Amino acid sequence: MAFWRSEKKSDKESSQPTSSADDGGSGGLLSRMRGGLQKTRRVLNTDIRDLFKSEGSLVDDALLEQLFARLVRTDMGGGPAAKIRDEIAKQYRGRVVQLDEILQTIADQTRQMLEQEHTDIQTADQPPTVILVVGVNGSGKTTSIGKLANHFHQSGKKVVLGAGDTFRAAAVEQLVIWSQRIGCDIVTGKPQADPASVAYQTVQQAIETNADIAIIDTAGRLQTQSNLMQELQKIRTVIGKKLEAAPHEVLLVLDATAGQNAISQAKGFSEAAGCTGIVLAKLDGSAKGGVVLPIREQFGLPVKFVGLGEGIDDLVKFDPAAFAEGLFS
Ligand SMILES: Nc1nc2c(ncn2[C@@H]2O[C@H](COP(=O)(O)OP(=O)(O)OP(=O)(O)O)[C@@H](O)[C@H]2O)c(=O)[nH]1
Numbered sequence: 433m434a435f436w437r438s439e440k441k442s443d444k445e446s447s448q449p450t451s452s453a454d455d456g457g458s459g460g461l462l463s464r465m466r467g468g469l470q471k472t473r474r475v476l477n478t479d480i481r482d483l484f485k486s487e488g489s490l491v492d493d494a495l496l497e498q499l500f501a502r503l504v505r506t507d508m509g510g511g512p513a514a515k516i517r518d519e520i521a522k523q524y525r526g527r528v529v530q531l532d533e534i535l536q537t538i539a540d541q542t543r544q545m546l547e548q549e550h551t552d553i554q555t556a557d558q559p560p561t562v563i564l565v566v567g568v569n570g571s572g573k574t575t576s577i578g579k580l581a582n583h584f585h586q587s588g589k590k591v592v593l594g595a596g597d598t599f600r601a602a603a604v605e606q607l608v609i610w611s612q613r614i615g616c617d618i619v620t621g622k623p624q625a626d627p628a629s630v631a632y633q634t635v636q637q638a639i640e641t642n643a644d645i646a647i648i649d650t651a652g653r654l655q656t657q658s659n660l661m662q663e664l665q666k667i668r669t670v671i672g673k674k675l676e677a678a679p680h681e682v683l684l685v686l687d688a689t690a691g692q693n694a695i696s697q698a699k700g701f702s703e704a705a706g707c708t709g710i711v712l713a714k715l716d717g718s719a720k721g722g723v724v725l726p727i728r729e730q731f732g733l734p735v736k737f738v739g740l741g742e743g744i745d746d747l748v749k750f751d752p753a754a755f756a757e758g759l760f761s
C-alpha cells in the first residue's frame with residue numbers, strides 16, 4: 433500500500449480557474465451548459481424548428497404527434513415526451529402558435545420535470561466525507577474524480593484520492609497524474625490488490641491526516657456482472673466498518689453518449705451499489721442529452737454534476753433551469 437503526498441504545484445501552475453460548479457444560476461453556468469448541450473440542442477431545435485412555419489403553425493393532432501416523435505429522438509423517453517406534448521396540447525390546441533412560445537413551454541416543462549432536492553454532495557457531520565465512484569467501463573469515472581477533487585481542493589478542502597481500480601496499472605497511474613495536477617494526496621495499492629483494502633486504507637488515511645474528503649475510484653464493470661457488483665458491496669461494507677455512515681455518497685458516472693443504455697446501467701447500479709447520485713459525463717459529446725429526463729423520472733436519483741469536456745474545470749453542478757434553457761433556448 434502506498435500513500436503519496438503530492439507536492440502542491442506553484443501558485444502559477446495550480447492557478448486553474450476554479451471549477452464552475454459554484455456558478456449556480458450565473459450567466460457563466462448557463463453559457464457552459466449551452467455549450468455542453470450544443471449537439472443535443474442542434475438536433476432538437478432543427479427538428480422542432482422544421483415543424484413551424486415563420487407565420488406560426490396550427491397545433492393539431494398531426495403537429496402534436498410530430499412534436500412527440502422529435503422529442504423522443506433526444507432519448508428523453510416516451511414518458512417525458514408525452515408529458516410535454518400533453519401540456520402543449522392543453523395550452524395551444526386549435527391555435528396558430530409561434531415556435532418561440534412552444535420552446536418556452538417545453539423548456540418550462542423540462543425544468544419542472546428535472547427539479548430535484550439534494551443536489552449538493554452530502555457531507556459527513558464530522559469529516560472526512562467519503563465518496564465512492566462507480567460505473568461501467570470508460571464512462572468517465574476517473575476523469576470526473578479528477579475534476580471533482582480539483583473542485584473541492586480549489587474551495588479549500590483537503591482531499592485524499594483512493595486508486596481503487598487496481599485491475600489495471602494504467603488506471604492507478606491516471607489517478608496519480610490527476611493527484612499531481614491538483615496537488616492532493618492519493619492512496620494506491622499494489623497491482624491486483626483487493627480494491628476493498630485500498631478503499632479501507634484511503635479512509636484510514638483521510639482520518640489520520642484530517643482530510644475533509646476522500647474520493648475512491650473503482651474499476652469499470654457491467655451492471656450484469658454479479659461477482660463484480662458483489663465486489664462493490666464489499667467495498668461499501670469495508671468503508672462502513674472503518675467509518676460509520678460512510679460512504680456518504682456513491683456516485684454513479686454515466687456516459688451521456690450512451691443515451692437509453694445509460695438507463696439500464698442506472699437501474700443495475702442503483703440496485704446493487706446503493707447509488708446516491710449521478711454524474712452525467714460527456715454531455716458535450718452527446719446528442720442524447722435528453723436522457724437526463726428518464727433518469728430522473730425512473731430512478732429519483734439526483735443528477736449532481738455534469739461533465740462538459742475533458743479539462744480539469746469541465747464539471748458543473750447540474751442545474752435544471754440552466755439545463756432546460758440550454759437545451760431549448
Ligand atoms: N468530452 C468529454 N470526454 C470525457 C468526459 N469525461 C471523461 N471523458 C473522456 O472519456 C474517456 C474515459 O474516461 P475515464 O475517466 O478514463 O473513464 P473511466 O470510467 O474511469 O474508465 P475505466 O476506468 O476504463 O472504466 C477519457 O478519454 C476521458 O478524457 C467529458 O465530460 N467530456
Ligand SMILES: [Mg+2]
Nearest residue numbers: 573574597603
Ligand atoms: Mg477509470
